[in-house]
Amino acid sequence: MKRRQFLAASTLGASAFALASPVLAQTSPELKWRLTSSFPNSFDIVQETAKVFATAVAAATDGRFQIEVFASGEIKPGLQALEAVQSGEIEVAHTALNLFSTHEPALAFATGVPFGLNARQQASWWTEGGGRELIDEVLKPFGAVALACGNTGAQMGGWFRKEVKTPADFNELKMRIGGLSGRILEKLGGVPVATPAAEIKPSLESGALDAAQWAGPHDDERLGLQKIAPAYYFPGWQQGSNALHILINQAKWGELPANYQAILTAAASLAGTSMQAKYDARNPDALKKLVVDGAKLKPFGGEIMDAANAAANAVYAEISASDPQFAKILSAYMAFRNDEYLWFQVGEVAYDNYLVRARARG
């Protein structure tokens, strides 16, 4: 019986209890798992999210199911999270699946893609639009199960040393930007560069970089780029949603009693809700501080947005040509997006636009 392996045989209490009440012994085993995050501690809200998840699991199981949280690099580099879960070396990861889109492009849809769904729409696609089932198929060869667990919301478009006024200004622009967004920048004539966090500031100072995309105001504040590359562009066309997931080794998941599976699922939801709430609560102050400290807020012009959108569609078409799974998910995802914006235009966006205008007028 596979479930037996979860009994903490070392504790006499648990063994005695197992004899007295075998059903509960199976459903509330003592477990210790490790969670590796793909993010360093400097992404404080993301780390708090993984801890909220682990704390909620421990609280719901009366401390019987303990998940120890490690930041990127503590037990595994962030980019090895999927591999570590796949091998079963580590039971669970907290990660952005688009980090692995170089291996498997379709995984990007789990996180959100350039000019894709916004954060709320992404959550709807996941549970109600068939997203989870589509990503389950993509994850099957990786032997992993994904639970939705958080979002940053829409990110910023990045820090630029000089203003960009037309699509031509992206020509030969050296920008720290990754994944699909990097390929889109290439289509615009730019040069995507993979720059680690600590090197972004010196690279902008030396001219090795002309621009850098990172996240939103709360996380960007740590980089301190507002004096070197003060043009702070929006909207972040590359990331309307940045959905994270709790990734669990498929075999370990399958061995869990059903009540533990239910507890992990609900705890991931609770932690995910806390993540979006924290970003939404902390971004305004961070944005104010950045502006006071020199950041110049700039909207990307319509021509640039249209050029980037066209470039994104060209990249999607290229990948689709040789990747039927990507093509299938792209089609479902974008159809869902178009329907969402049909409704959001009327329901949400009209409401938000009025409140934005009313606020600006005081």
Added chain:
Amino acid sequence: MKRRQFLAASTLGASAFALASPVLAQTSPELKWRLTSSFPNSFDIVQETAKVFATAVAAATDGRFQIEVFASGEIKPGLQALEAVQSGEIEVAHTALNLFSTHEPALAFATGVPFGLNARQQASWWTEGGGRELIDEVLKPFGAVALACGNTGAQMGGWFRKEVKTPADFNELKMRIGGLSGRILEKLGGVPVATPAAEIKPSLESGALDAAQWAGPHDDERLGLQKIAPAYYFPGWQQGSNALHILINQAKWGELPANYQAILTAAASLAGTSMQAKYDARNPDALKKLVVDGAKLKPFGGEIMDAANAAANAVYAEISASDPQFAKILSAYMAFRNDEYLWFQVGEVAYDNYLVRARARG
């Protein structure tokens, strides 16, 4: 010991187990609670939400904590949900706290108020902006604890027999609209009417009503008003957020073992996430069907929005004059709103606006 009352003494298995392992007996008692919803079954997504909550609790407790879900009217009328929980006659309700704002105006902030936070901002205010603590104070005299559990997102502005082009068109307008929104309509010169769902259509046909606000496309479709009052207005200034809560009798909550409290909290989050996801997934199709069937989508003009906003502020000032608790929460809530829209303008709204425009162009 109060916790003992939660032991299902009738089952021999549980008693034997209690002797063998008293700690777990306290932390995983067998419980049966009843949940009364403030909404009828016709609000199918809302009912599903209460059932997702109950199912998640049962699943996480291996069936030991059962919550039976009743729609409005089955065991209690919807508007008696707070009273029933307060008395302890019913352990838990799924409700919109603004339904009770006639008794206690400050409760409206738990749900969202006219020209207030949108759904995502409301969730952020609740956990990160001090909202939960403020509403806890308001709920204390009612002996109830609230867990956030769902949102419809922004609603529509209502169905109108004739177009409204200026604020003067609201003069003597008889409209089905309730709570704070009704008071705002009065300020605009209109006449708020409390019309039950089944009477809205005949009242619009007979001229007893000129207009009716209900919810959003998915729920509105059931009313079938698109041929009688075809002007379907947006945005729903009265309801940018319609946050629901799981309301639990304070004493019953206090008696729960900590693991059950953790499970209820996480289950409410999971159910709440599913609610927003379902509304977002089902509203687009409902909107399309309504338009095919005769609904004419109309934006409220800027003059009307400004007049309604000014009327809302006047109503808030009136209530604040005699209700210091309302005044205190209003001030915190609106300060949070202004900060949120400072950031949303840049992060979310700019992204959404581009996608809306791009979609419209095909």
